[in-house]
Amino acid sequence: MKRLGLFFIALLSAIVGGGVALGIYLNFFTTQGQSNFQNTNQPFVQTGFGNPDPLNPTLSPQNLSFVEAAKKATPAVVHIQTFGNPALMSNRQQDSMEDLFRDFFGQQSPNRNRNKNEVRMGSGSGVIIEKNGYIVTNNHVVENATRIDVVMNNQKSYTAELIGTDPSTDLAVLKIEADEELMPVQFGNSDNLQVGEWVLAIGNPFDLTSTVTAGIVSAKARNINILRRQDGLGVEAFIQTDAAVNPGNSGGALVNVNGQLVGINTAIASQTGSFAGYSFAVPTAIVKKVYTDLKKHGIVQRGLLGVQIRDVTADLSKELDLSVVRGVYVAGVTENSGAIEAGLEKGDVIIEVDDVQVNTSAQLQERIARKRPGDKVEVVYLRNGKERNTNVELKNRLGTTTLITNEAGKMMNIESLGIEIQNISPEMATKIGTTGVKIVSIDDGKFKEAQVPEGFVITHIDKEKVDTSADVIEFLEGKTGGVLIEGFHPTGRRGFFAIAM
Structure with missing residues (x-):
């Protein structure tokens, strides 16, 4: 009996000890190391992160997916095709454009259409901003174009009106009259972007429509000296990402993981013209301001610190x-x-x-x-x-605080120079083979002293191309020394004037 009692005591101790060991294993090993031990028959393990909390976009839960963001933003991204008159692009302009935009994307080598008077200038992307047809793209995508076609996500095509451009930020605004309900993008706040945050680039690289790529924000407020301007007004504070972008992405959307627009893709760092690791986008903090100004005034109201x-x-x-x-x-x-x-x-x-x-x-x-x-x-x-x-x-280039209008057909008075100017019509631009600004009237001032006649069309100032009245202000106001004015007399004869500023 004594031996049988000892046996049962030993058996009970073993059962209790085993139970304790099993409890410790279940609570301390399987809970903490669950992902390492379960489903051992599966060769792959999920390593992604999920869509962040909209109230805190820096959080990264499990199961990352860009599906919803892509669905939300892709319908707002359009394909832009540009055409132009060969006479509008001199050899000098073509050479300078190739040099300046070799690392941009959207401007490709011109290809002639069946119409010998029309050239396929290139293609790019754009983003629908409002339901009534306003679209933002890059200035270099539509520069010198006489016709701009916008192809929607559903392949419908419309001819767009150019509302205004801003070379200083490389942005432009278009307008289409669509017979369908448009899907505008939702604006996000680029100020809230953080380095390391996921973003998507949506556009039409190599004419491959509605292409989505992903990457992270690599840096903010990056200056790459690509918007080189003699007046020093080029604004470069790009969002740098490693999302893959290529020729045709220019003007497309950079969105966060909630599908909100945080930038307009503008440039790449590349020795070949194709993606080499980094891309650059204009932040929406600047895009919204430029878009509002171009839509309302036809010109960007730029406040200068001085x-x-x-x-x-x-x-x-x-x-x-x-x-x-x-x-x-x-x-x-x-x-x-x-x-x-x-x-x-x-x-x-x-x-x-x-x-x-x-x-x-x-x-x-x-x-x-x-x-x-x-x-x-x-x-x-x-x-x-x-x-x-x-x-x-802050003041404008004229040294005042007044807002300037630059709408088509409206005249702009520059009192300090004694001239009243007006953008020339597309018909006149076609006739003389270039864009320019007409001098409507001349009062006492530098232009009158140089004997520049009324009706003279300014096409270049110190070899810089003049497209709008705003260019005349930017190139001349605050200038000192001699300035070379090029253009056409009312008779159509070319003219050159040296003006002492």
Whole structure:
């Protein structure tokens, strides 16, 4: 009996010990290591992340899928095909365009149509912004085009009207009259984008319509010096991504994982013209402002701070004995500008605009590019190492705070130059073989002193192409020294004038 009792005690101890061991295993090993031990017969393991919470787009739950974002945004992306008159593109323009936009995408080598008077200039993409047919694309996609065709996601085609362009940001606005219900994109906030966040690029690369690629935001406020302009007004504060884009994507949508527009794809970094790892998009913070201005005024109402700037680098800080290695150095201040009136001086270092830190020229340009003449911005700057702040009222190129209109057929008066100008009609552009601006009247001023006649059509200023009245303002206002004006007399004869500014 004693031996039988010992046997049962040993058996009971073994059962209890086994139960405890099994409980520990189930609670501490299988729970924490479940994904490593279950479904061992399957050769693949999910490693993705899911669509983020709309209220917190930086979260990344399990099972990432771009399906809903693509479904939501793709119908708003259109295919743009451009055609033009060969006479509108001189050899010089073609050469410069190939050089300037070799890393852009959308401008391809011209191919002649059956109509010898028409050239297929290229193709690109666009994004429907409003149900009534307004579309945003890149300026270089539609530049010099005499006809712009828009092909919808359902293959329906419409001829578009060019509402306005802004070479400074490489954006343009089109309008179509559609006989169907359009699906506009929903705007997102590019300011909320963070480096490492997922984004989709949607467009028509190589004429492959409605193509979607994915990548992450690699950097923000990137300046790649592709919008080279003599007036220094090119605004480059691109969103850099590694989403694959190629020729034809230009003007297409960059959207977040909620299908909201956060940028317009504009350029790629490439030695071959095809995707090599990085692409660049204009952020919607700038797109919305440019779109609104072009739609309402036909010209971008650009508010200028009135300073010449440089990034504060370690070398510049050492060279100029600055107290910091951050911010934007003021290399000069423009006369009659808002900056000089607000007390900014050469040698100041701007570190904040409207409570947002600015450490590069691109960041400063992006903040100011959102504003219009008459708007005020709070600027925090350093002078001799001490922090100061001031409010600057932004002005336009004319040195005033008034808004400028540039609608077709309307005249623009430039009092400081004594001229009244007007965009020429498409019929006249076809007749003389180029776009330009007509001088409607001349009063006392530099043009009258140079004996420029009324009716003269300006086509180039210092070899820079003139398309609209806004170009005349940008190229001439604030200019000093001699300026070469090229164009056509009312008789059709070419003319050249040297004007002392």
